Amino acid sequence: MTKTLSRRGVLKTGAVAGAGVALPTIFTASSAAAFTNEPTGSTVTLGFNVPQTGPYAEEGLDELRAQELAVQHLNGEGDGGMMNTFSSKALKGNGIMGKQVKYVTGDTQTKSDAARASAKSMIEKDGAVMINGGSSSGVAVAVQGLCQEAGVIFMAGLTHSNDTTGKDKKANGFRHFFNAYMSGAALAPVLAKEYGKDRRAYHLTADYTWGWTQQESMAAATEAMGWETVNNVLTPLASTDFSSYITPVLNSGADVLVLNHYGGNMVNSLTNAVQFGLLDKMVNGKKFEIVVPLYSELMAAGAGENVQGVIGSMNWNWQLQDEGSKAFTKSFGEKYGRPPSNSAHTCYVQTLLYADAVERAGSFNPCAVAEALEDFEFDGMGNGPTTYRGADHQCFKDVLVMRGKENPTNQYDTLEIVEVTPRAQVEYAPDHPMFAGGDLGECNPGA
C-alpha cells in the first residue's frame, strides 16, 4: 500500500505540475464563441425533439418524418417540396448558408423532464443550434424555457395551449401552430350557424393547463354567440373510461357536449359518448351534438366511425388545395406512402422557416434569427398569407374547421373541411386577458 501510494504521489505531482504549466494554453472558457453552438465547420446541426414513446408517439413519429423530409429539401435532395412555393426565395437548396444540414433526434416521452434532458444533450453534446418539434404544451413550455436559458432557437411543434405564447412566452421561442383561443374564435360562428344560437353546452375538460385554456376559450367564444354554459367538469388526465362523466350530461338539460380532450382521452370520451347514444337524443327539441375543439388526423383515425358528423378545428389539413399544401403532400406521400398530419406540416414548415430566417439574417446567431422571424410575413406554406407576430412570437394564419366525414373512402379520409376561417377572425391583441401575464424577455444568444 505504501509503495503504490508513493508511486501515485509522484505521478500526481507530475500531472498537477504539467497541467499547471499547460493550463493557460489549452483551457478555453466557453465564452469564446459569439453565441451558443456557433457552427464553424461545413455542417450545421438541428435538433428534432419529438415524442417517440408515450401517448403522443404517433404524432411524434410523423413529425420526425416531416423533419427528415425538410432536411432533404434544404440539402437540395428530393423535389424541394414547399421551397418551390414559399414566397421567400432565400433558400437555395445548398443547405443553410452553404452548410450542409445534419440533424439529431431525441425522445421527449411527452414528459417535461425527459424532453429537457434530450434537448440538453442535443445542445451540449451534439451542438444543435435549434430545437424543433414536440407534442404537448407542457413539454413545449418546458423546452422553450430551456432554450431561452441555453441560448438557442426553439420552434415549438404541436402545442395548442394559450400559455405557450401567453404567460410562458420566451424571446427565443416561436410557435407555428394555432392555439386554443383561435380554435374558439374559428369554431363559434360555425357552431352557431350549424346548431343555432340558442344552445346549452356541457364541457368535459382534461384537468391540466391545455384543457383549462381550451375550455376557457371555448366557453368565452360560444357564450359571445349566445350559448349558455351549463357545466364544466374536469376529468383526470389518466382517465380511460368516461362513462361516469357522460351520464350526468343527459340529466343536465344540455344539448351540446364539448370535449376538451386530446389524444387517447378524446378517443375514449368520444367513443363513450357515442355509445351512450348521445348523438341520437333530442333535447330541448333539438338534436344533441358533440364538439371536439382540437382535432387531429391520428385521433380521428383512432376514434373510427364515432367522429362522423362531429365538428372540430385544425391547424392545417392535407386536403387543402393551395400550391404549398399540394407540393408538401405530394413529396411527403411519395417518400412515406401516406398523407402528412397537421403536426407533420407544422414541424416541416418550422424547419424551412428557421433555415430561411438564418439565410435572410446572414447569421446563425439566435438573436439575429429571432429578429428575422419577428413580424415576418410570407405565403406559400399552406394556410395562405401568414405572419409571425413579433410581440408574442405567435403565428397568425387561417384556421380550419373540420367535420368527421360520413362516408370515408379510405383510412386517411376521415375528416372534411367545413370552413377555412380567415385570419382576421382569429386575431387578438397581444395583451388579451387570456394571454396576459407573460414577458418575452430579452433574446439570449448564450455563451
Place this chain on the structure above:
Amino acid sequence: MLGLDKKDTGLLLVVVVLALFAPFILNLFPTNSGMAFFNGGYPDLMQRFAIFGIFAIGFNILFGLTGYLSFGHAAFLGVGSYAAVWMFKLLNFNILPGLVLSVIAAGLLSVLIGYISLRRSGIYFSILTLAFAQMMYAIAYSDLLGRWLGTTITNGETGLQIYNDDPQILLGNGPNVPHLFGLEMRSKVDLALGPWNFTFPVGYYLCAILLILAFYLSIRIFRSPFGLMLRAIKSNQTRMMYTGLNAKPYTLAAFVISGMYAGLAGGLLAAMDPLAGAERMYWTESGAVVIMTILGGVGTLIGPILGAGTIKYMENIISKMNESLLDSWFAFLPDWLQHAVVWVATWFTGEGWHMTQGLLFMLVIIFLPGGLVEGGQKLTGLFGRKRAQTQTKTEPAE
C-alpha cells in the same frame, strides 16, 4: 482513514476517482471520430449520473438494509425539486437555501408517509408508498393544492418555472441563473487535448462532491450499530420483536434518511435545471430507482451508483440512436444484410431503448442476482488473485 477500514477506504477512493475524473472517463472517444456518439461526458448527463447516484444510494439505505421496498420514492424527489424552485422564485438563484429546504421538505414528508406506511411490511408497504406517491403526483399534476389555496403551487402539468416577475427578493444584481455564491452552475471549462475535448462543468462538480459526501455517509451508516440493527430487521423482524426491541423507530429513521437523500437529489435536479415537473413523481420514476438499485446490486455500497449510471446512460445515449445513424454504421455490409441488421437494431435503439433496458435487467436478475457488483466480483474472481467474495450476497426482500 476517516473512520473507515481498509476495504471501505478503497471503495470510497474508487468513487472519488470515478466522480472527479468522470469528464475523462466518459469522453473516451475523440470528438470527430465515429465512436464519439458513445461519449457521455457532457454536462447534463454527468450531472444526472451524480444526482441519480445520490438518489439510488439513499434508496439503498432503506431497501438494501431493511428490505422494505418503497415504490414511492419519486414523491420525495419531486417535493425536493418543487422546494428548490420555490426558493429560486422567492429569494434568488443561490442554490444553497433551495438545497437545504428540499432536504427538509422531503424529510418532513417522509416522516408523514413513513409513519403511516411502516405500519405494514412487505407488499402492503410497497402498495402504500405507491399510493401515496401517486397521490402526490395527482396533486402536483393538476395543482390541487394551488387551486385549493387560490394560487399556483406546482403549476400543474406545465411544471414550475421561474418568471421575470417573480419576487426574488434577494436577487439584486446577482446572476440570473442558478449559482452558489456567484459561481454559476452552467459555466464550464473546456479542455482540448489533440482530437479529444473534455468539459468540466461547475454544476457537475458540485453534484460530484455531494455524491462523494452522500456515499461516505452511506458507508458510515452501513457500518454503524444503527446499520446493523437495520440488517437485523431485514433478516428477522419477528425475532427482534420477541427480544423486546421496537423496530419501527429504526425503519422510520431509515425511511426518513432515504427520503432526505431523494430530496437532495430532487433539489440538485432543480439547481442544475431550474424547473420542477410533476412527472418527476410519477410511479415509473419510483420504479426506475428500484431498477437502478437492483441492477447495480441491492445492499452493496457502490452498486446503486453503477446502476444509476447504467440506466441513465442507456436512457440518454441509446434512445438517441435513430435509423439514419444505424444505416451509416452498418453501411459496410451488403445491402440486404444492412437492412436486416438495421431492422433488428431499431427494435432495441431509439424509442426501443426500454426494450434494451428490460433485456439487460432480465439478464442481470437471472444470471447475476447480486447485480453488476456481483458481475464485477465474478470477473475479478476469474482473472484476479482473489476469489470472488460472497459478502455482498443479498437476501430477497420480505
